[in-house]
Structure formats: C-alpha cells, structure tokens
Amino acid sequence: MKISHNWLQKYFTKPIPSPERLDELFTFHAFEVEGVEKVNDENGQVIDTVLDLKVLPDRAHHDLCHRGIAGEVFSMTEMAYAEIAPVDVTVSTEGKPSITIEADNFCRRYVGRYVEIEKIGDATPEIQDALNAIGQRSINAIVDATNYVMFDIGQPLHAFDADKVKGSIVVRQARKGEKIVLLESSASRPQGENGQETLPQAGAREIELSISDHVIADDEGPLAIAGVKGGKRAAITADTRRLILESANFEPTTVRRTSTKYDLRSESSKRYENEITPELAMSGMTELSALILREIPTAKFGPIVDVYPKKAVQTVIEIDPRYISKRLGIEVPLEMAKGILENMGITIIVNGRYPIHDKSVEDNSSVWQLTIPFSRLDLTIPDDIVEEVGRIYGYENVKGVSLARPVEGVAILPSYYLSEKMKNVLIAQGYSEVSLYSLVAHGEVETAKPLARDKAFARANLTDGMITCVQKNVLNADLIGLEAVKVFEIGRVFDNTGEYLKLCLGAAQVKKVKGVNGKKLLGDVVGILGTALGVDDSVFSTPESLVEKGSVSVMEIDLNEILKSYKLPKDATYGDLGFGPTSPNIYQKLSPYPFIVRDVAVFVPASTSADHVWNVILDGMKGVDVSGGMNAADLLARHSLFDTFEKDGKVSYAFRMVFQSMERTLTDDEVNKIMTAIYAALKGPGWEVR
Amino acid sequence: MSIYSVYICMTTTDFIAKVIVMKPEQKGSLHPITQIVRAIYPVFQELGFAIADGPELEDEFHNFDALNVPKDHPARDMQDTFWIKSNADPRSEIQNPKQIQNLNSNSDNADIKKSERMVLRTHTSSVQIRYMENNKPPIRIVVPGKVYRNEATDATHEAQFYQLEALYVDKNVTLAHLKGVLGALFQGVFGDDVNIRFRPSFFPFVEPGVEVDMQWKGRWLEMGGAGLVHPNVFRSVGIDPNEYQGFAFGFGLDRIAMLKFGIDDVRHLYTGDLRLVNQFRQGDTSSEK
Known part of the structure; x- marks a missing residue:
C-alpha cells in the first residue's frame, strides 16, 4: 500500500514526522515498510515522498487508505487532527436511480x-x-x-x-x-x-x-x-x-x-x-x-x-484490563492502555462485570466494555486488544523471562533418535549427508501448479536423486580429495499409498583398489550400521533395495523397517547423540571453472620427510607467476600424498595436486609451466623425479 | 589474501597432518541444516522441549483451517502453496483417512472433498495441530522439518526449505516467556552477544503476532515469526483457551545456516554437492565409531 507523505499531512494541523521517522514508527508499532521513495517533478525537484507499507490481512480492513494510516500516525504520535470540512453537496436535480x-x-x-x-x-x-x-x-x-x-x-x-x-x-x-x-x-x-x-x-x-x-x-x-x-x-x-x-x-x-x-x-x-x-x-x-x-x-x-437491508452491528469486547499485562508479560499502566484504545476510537465503559474470557483472573475484578469502531473489523476478541496495546506501548518494553525447568526429561521420538544415531555412524564411516530436491520430474503425487515441468512431482524414491548426486561428486572426487564418494540422505518419499521416511546410501569407488566397488562399500557400511544399531544386516539388504548404475551403487531402506527390529535403549536421551556446536568453518566459494589434476612422484633419501618434500614443491610453485598478480600456489585447490614406498634405502613420495582458478579456465600450458618449475625445484637437492 | 590462500591455510595443516600419517578413514560431514538443528536442540532440551514431527504431505485442515487460516481468505495468499493435483476419481489419489471415510459412507458433499485437499505443507505449524490433537497440555515441543512454498527460486528463496517450529502450552504464558526462550535460543547458536527484538506482524495462528529480529555483528536480521497461540487454534484441537495459553514460533533454518556458515545461495544446500557439504566436517566430537 503506497502512502503519500503530502496526502497524509492533510489529516494533521502540524507537520507530521519525516518519512524516515515514520518508517521507524510504522516498523515498530504497526507494520513493515517495504520502501521509501522520493517523488520528483519534471525538473527533478523532490515534491513528495511515498512510503510503501506492507499492510497484512489483519489491518487491511481499515489501513488500505490514507485515512486509516492517518489513524495509525495519530495512535503513535497523538498529533492533533486537522478539521475535516463538511462534505454534503446540495441536491439540485430530481430523479433517483432505481x-x-x-x-x-x-x-x-x-x-x-x-x-x-x-x-x-x-x-x-x-x-x-x-x-x-x-x-x-x-x-x-x-x-x-x-x-x-x-x-x-x-x-x-x-x-x-x-x-x-x-x-x-x-x-x-x-x-x-x-x-x-x-x-x-x-x-x-x-x-x-x-x-x-x-x-x-x-x-x-x-x-x-x-x-x-x-x-x-x-x-x-x-x-x-x-x-x-x-x-x-x-x-x-x-x-x-x-x-x-x-x-x-x-x-x-x-x-x-x-x-x-x-x-x-x-x-x-x-x-x-x-x-x-x-x-x-x-x-x-x-x-x-x-x-x-x-x-x-x-x-x-x-x-x-x-x-441497506441489514445494518452493521458494532462489536463489543469485554476484557479484564489486567488481562493485557498478563499476556504481554509487562505492567502496562491502566491509564496508558485506556488512552491507547481511546485514540483508536474505541469507547470504554468500566462496569465491573464478571470477566468472561480468563478464569484465572480473580472474581472481583473490574471489566472494561469496549465498543469497537465499525471500521476495525480486526478487533473481535480480548487477545486483539492485547496486541493493540502491546504494539503501541512498544514491544521493546517486554523483557525476556526464562521458563521454569521441567522436572522430567523429554520423551524420545524413536524415528528421530534412530535417524540421528544412524547419521553419527555414517559420518564416522566417511559418508556425508546430503538433502536433495523433493520436487522432481516423475512420480505419483503431482502438484497442481508446478514451478517447472521437471519439478511437478513429489519424489517417489530417494534413489534416483542419489544416483545423480554420486555421479556428479565422482567427477569432483579429486578436487574434494575423495578416494571414494560416499553419501547418504534421510528423507520423505511419496506415492499413491502415502508418505514414507527413507534412508538412502550411495557409494562409488574412485581410486582403483582391488576388490572394492560401490556395492562392497555399501555392504561394509550396512554391516557396521547393523552392529551399531543392534539389528540384523538383512534389514538393509533386500534384493530390491540395491540399485547399480555404472560404478554407482545405491541402497534405499524404509526407516520403519529398521525401527521394527531396532530396540531403543531403555535409558535413551538425546544427550547420547553428541549434539553440539556447528563446524566453525566459513563457506569457501566454489569455482565454476574446471580443474586440472597433476601427479608428481619423487625418490628421496629415507631420512627426508614428506613434509619437507612438499615444502620444496610449494617453493617451486611460488616462483611461477600467473595472471592477476598471483603465484602458482594460489591456483592449488587441493593436494594429497597418495602413495609412499621405500626401496633400497630411498623413499618415494607421490603427490596429487589439483589446480583451479576462481576467475577462469586454466590451460594445460599454464599448468605444464607450473609442473616444469616443480620438477626443477625437486631436482635441486639432487632428488630423482620419477 | 586470496580465497585460495585462505583455503590452503585451512587445509594444509589439516591435510599434512592427516594424510601424511597415512589415511585414517576420513569422516563424512553432516548437512549444514542438521548441524544447525543439533546446535539449537540442546537449548530446547534443557527447557524440556521434546522433538515432534508430522507429514510433509499434509491435508488442508492441518495446514490451514485448524491454524485459523480461513478458506477463501487473503491470509492464504501469504504463503504460496503447492496443492496436490486431483484426478477425476478421487479414490485414485492421495487422501487423508477422513476423506476416505466420507467417500465410503457415500457422502458426495463437494465441500467436504474440497476441505480435504492435500498440500505439501507450507510450514511446520501443521505439526502444532497434530501434536495437540494427541497430547494434553502442558506441551513443549520443537519441530524441525522440510516445508514447501510455490515461489520462484533465487539466491534467498527456495521452493523447499527447513523450518524449526516451537510450541509451548501452559497456564499463564506471556510474550515475556517467548522473548526469554528466543533469547536463549539465538545465544545458543550465535553467541552471548546477540540481542532480539519484536516487531508487530500478523500470522493467523497467533495473537499478538510478532516478527523476530536478531542483532548479530551489529546488524539486525529478520529471523522468523512468533506470537501467542490464537484461541481459535486451541479451540480447533479441543483445548480450552480460557484455561491455557501458549506461544509458538517458526524460523527458517536455511537462513540461519546461511548466516552461520556464510553460504551465499540457499540453493547450494540442495544440490548434493560435497564440495560444499564437506567444507563443514566437524571435529571428532561424535561418540559413535
């Protein structure tokens, strides 16, 4: 709702607060201000300011107009209203429409x-x-x-x-x-x-x-x-x-x-x-x-x-005035509350009748009978009155108090406890947790107005998303530093029979290791899960739960099936699950550009540490200038020592390096230049680059 | 210092230490949202709040009607809703049990059918209703869960995201209790030097309703909605509002995760990309191995 400052001014005798001050008043006493914009004439002179107010449905009965907003300004400032000229026009022609x-x-x-x-x-x-x-x-x-x-x-x-x-x-x-x-x-x-x-x-x-x-x-x-x-x-x-x-x-x-x-x-x-x-x-x-x-x-x-067949009736609300302070949790002086309500055009009769809305208030208390203006269709119950007094008096006056601590411990929700326990087991085994899209291209439960055609259905399984997820991560395995991609998700799926909570595991072996593939990884982790939960592995491995696509293996299990054979520890509390602070790490942006992987292996005397060798490599890199005033070490996104063996009193260290820029696609030539410098650096001490 | 050198500083020690000692099995990482829930929940556990959940595929009654969001009312526009498509034969689609009953008893009332339409829940507030239907006050619950909004996505909006709902029902509940619990919650996650404030707002299921802001590192940030439970909500679940009051609040966990971890685009949270997730590996705090 756009409100013109000039227009609003017509309702008052003295200058109303500046748009900036009104912005603040509205924000803390009425509703959000979505924008404050100057209005210019043809010569660029500022002639007015418009406030864009976010009038929500409760205030829309009376505040979608300048007069309503003037009422809010009056409530907040108690500035005198300008007299409004009488508006009757003289009837000077015959005839009435039927x-x-x-x-x-x-x-x-x-x-x-x-x-x-x-x-x-x-x-x-x-x-x-x-x-x-x-x-x-x-x-x-x-x-x-x-x-x-x-x-x-x-x-x-x-x-x-x-x-x-x-x-x-x-x-x-x-x-x-x-x-x-x-x-x-x-x-x-x-x-x-x-x-x-x-x-x-x-x-x-x-x-x-x-x-x-x-x-x-x-x-x-x-x-x-x-x-x-x-x-x-x-x-x-x-x-x-x-x-x-x-x-x-x-x-x-x-x-x-x-x-x-x-x-x-x-x-x-x-x-x-x-x-x-x-x-x-x-x-x-x-x-x-x-x-x-x-x-x-x-x-x-x-x-x-x-x-006008049926005349509107004014709402009358009866309220024990102490109810206002009881709900707000602050003492609002009664005279203050009365003034706030009267400024809204509410008439108050104090008649001492029995309060009807709060049994906890003593019997002998007084009661206010509030007659609500016709326009205030939002005010129907005592709690609405609490809000009106609270917002004008100011919520900044409410000071937080603690809840009384309960005597008993909290009840455990088995599905939640089990999920979190499984998460702990899985991350210890190198599985990372993902949360994938629930809205997908195919399924049984269809939304009426989808955001996009490929997001029209609520997912019927976690497996499809997981396969894609593992495939994508395999491509980045060197960059992330993974020898195997291991992922899990716990989430809901939907079909014509209802909604189910599932655990989905996905794995692919990236570094070639004899006898290890995704299926083997899943078999291993399921065994460990079974032991940790005290359930039989067979709960996880049904023939239909395993899907293999290329090097990717995925297993999806209904959590209810696990729950059936899982026994919640008798004295279980959420405290068992090791909840605590988040990782202190701050997100490092992902580069949208491809990365380049290079390996280097070097024979050094057995007394030389890998640390030392790596420092020689780093020094070699630092001598190479790359564009943007950086040196080659700035392009090193990740490195790892992936192989070590000893032979004839010498030791071989093999390092893998991943190069990537945040600004551009690296070329092979650039990286070859870096590698040449690294080889030269390694040969310096007389080492043998393999 | 470029982003890389920061990254290298962070990882070289980590890596050299870990890799050179020759590969202890690397740990996986919890999703950022899980980490936020696990950082928040202990604050609630201290205060006796249990964890509750409910369906993501929800009926109109629990998502709207019982929460005092009337049919054909502008308040419904406040949340863009994913309605579930109805087929010609209502028996062939997802229904809640009430609707099936109605059909079985040969009730052909179009209004009843309409009132039992299904949605992907637009908020975890629906779980307030489900919990109160089955439990008597006093009530202290928190509900972490996925919710859905049918709105265009961008760096700060996603069609699916996570909320954390809290409901407290007892005798003589005040806004001051609400402010106290929220203060403890945000201090638990963001540190002792955060402040909170209320601004007037409107959510049909609370009265008064407020928007909650948190001051962190000098900035005021909008965190979520809160208020005292509306008497109509209590009536819809058969709790006498003259005897009990309550407060409720709901926050977007994605926003908290984005602030806490400095993530610049909410959509990154749902791509399954380990380049992101694995940046937030936690220390070896877990007792499970």
Missing part, C-alpha cells in the same frame, strides 16, 4: 445517486499529482475522483454512464452463460473498477460468467462484475453527461473467488476481499460527491438512494 438488491447475502449495502455534468475534463493538478505520486495514472476528472476517494478512505467506487443504463439497477447472482465485455485496464498496476482507457480499444476482454459470480445489472444484462471490474457497455466516455455513482459493500469471499477465477485482481477487489464495513459506503458517496463538485463546480447532484 436500485434493487436481490442477492442480499452478497451485497450488504448499495448507495447510488445521479449526477449531471456538462463535460468531463482532466482532473485538477492536485488530484492528478496525488494519484501519480502513489503510482496511479490519471484518466479523467470522474474516474480520478473515484480512485482518489478509494485511496483516501478505502471505499471502492464506481461511476456508470446513466444514459446507457437501461431500466433499473439490480445486484444479483450472475446467470449461467451470461457474458460481459470488460473495461480495459490502462495502467501497469491494477486500478479501481473504473480504471480504463478514455477511448474504447479493440480486443476488449469478454467473460462468460457463472452462477458463483455476482453482477450489477440493468434490464439488458450485466453492467459490472460486482466489486471486481466494470463493464464496457455503461462505461463513462468523453460524451457522458449523466452519471450513476455507486458506493457499495460486497461479501469478501465471493469477490475473492470471482476475481481470482478470472485473474482480475484490482484495487477494488483487494479491498472487498479483505472486508470493509458497510458503514463506509455512505462516506464513500458523500466524499465522492464533494470531490466531483470541487473538480466540476457545475455538476448537479440528485438525491442519494441508500439500500
């Missing part, structure tokens, strides 16, 4: 009147500037007036060309198959129901309605989709001379369903679907009339027709 509400569950109030005008010009600069500041396009004096009043007081409004309305206006359910051609939206953002081009355009959208929609109709058919969008047939044009103004109140869920169904979310539908009080409809009509008169002084107004 208005009938057929669907009175849907339309709670409909206020209408005729207006005669000589011509429709542009709105005055004041109105145009105000609308432009909040990102709305100016269209003409009438449409602008309906929009201005909506953004000012929160009541959506509509104007029809009275000469194009045939017979009576009726608010009714749409008929099956009934069609309406809509006005076209001109602005980039959705506007009010009247937001249209002045000139009709080709390709106006036609909608076929259903009985779940509601319309404003005349004798010929629909004139507008009620609360959502005006139709083209009775739209006002440059030639319009007689108007019917509409200020109505519609039921929120119907408006929401219809606007969602046809993808017609507008500023109007947004306000209706958040629900506004029908009491506002009369203010809407009088404010709109007064503004039209200011904009077009020759306008003539007919009498107001007000169809």
